[in-house]
Amino acid sequence: MKPTLLTHITLAIMNAQPLIKSKQAEKTIGGVSTQVVCTEFSNYIFVVLTQYGKIGSLISITPDSKTGDISKPMYTTKVLLGKDETLTHVCAKHLASFVSQESGNRPVLLGLALKDSSIESIKIMKELIKTCQVW
């Protein structure tokens, strides 16, 4: 089948869209400047949450395919870069599970560099991530 004029127009429109969606935000949380960047890929949502301007740890958060209760999915967290500490896994699950859920159970790649990981701050950080919804 030869490409028609319609095909060309459709391709032109598709090319005009930004192909990779990315959003960022900044907020002072507990006196600390906090930045977030969210970028959508077809197989991952990439989220960086930083209070140092750097990617400290890099964690993958993957929903488990086998779970007894569909309404409460379980997640496997893996530290790909940085120190493998319990707190990192806990924070990653708190911060990124909802992103995975809302994005059709896509895994999340999370860059994390926090000065303050109190539960109060984590709650506000989740709201900040929500403002950068790209999924």
Next chain:
Amino acid sequence: MKPTLLTHITLAIMNAQPLIKSKQAEKTIGGVSTQVVCTEFSNYIFVVLTQYGKIGSLISITPDSKTGDISKPMYTTKVLLGKDETLTHVCAKHLASFVSQESGNRPVLLGLALKDSSIESIKIMKELIKTCQVW
């Protein structure tokens, strides 16, 4: 020392800048739509180069601190996500070494999903990455 008016103004100007620099571009290379996103962090340059809209492999490219010849730095590549294949390491070094060099020897975090990894295409991809210079 109390914050002065100048401190406040300086902080206001700093806050007005986009804190995390990110650029993206798209080009058809060898008939294949290719997207690149580059994001700057203080300790990493994050580059995604994709022909599938996804992060296929995730590779860290780190300059070796100890090298005999300063003019030709060596790099250690590590596959953090995806298949650990020789071709992945080779492509990663070809594509990201110059980013590390130009950004003051910062390590590079490279997301890679290529349909076509011919040397001709890799050269054009390097030029595409250059158009997204955030370092």
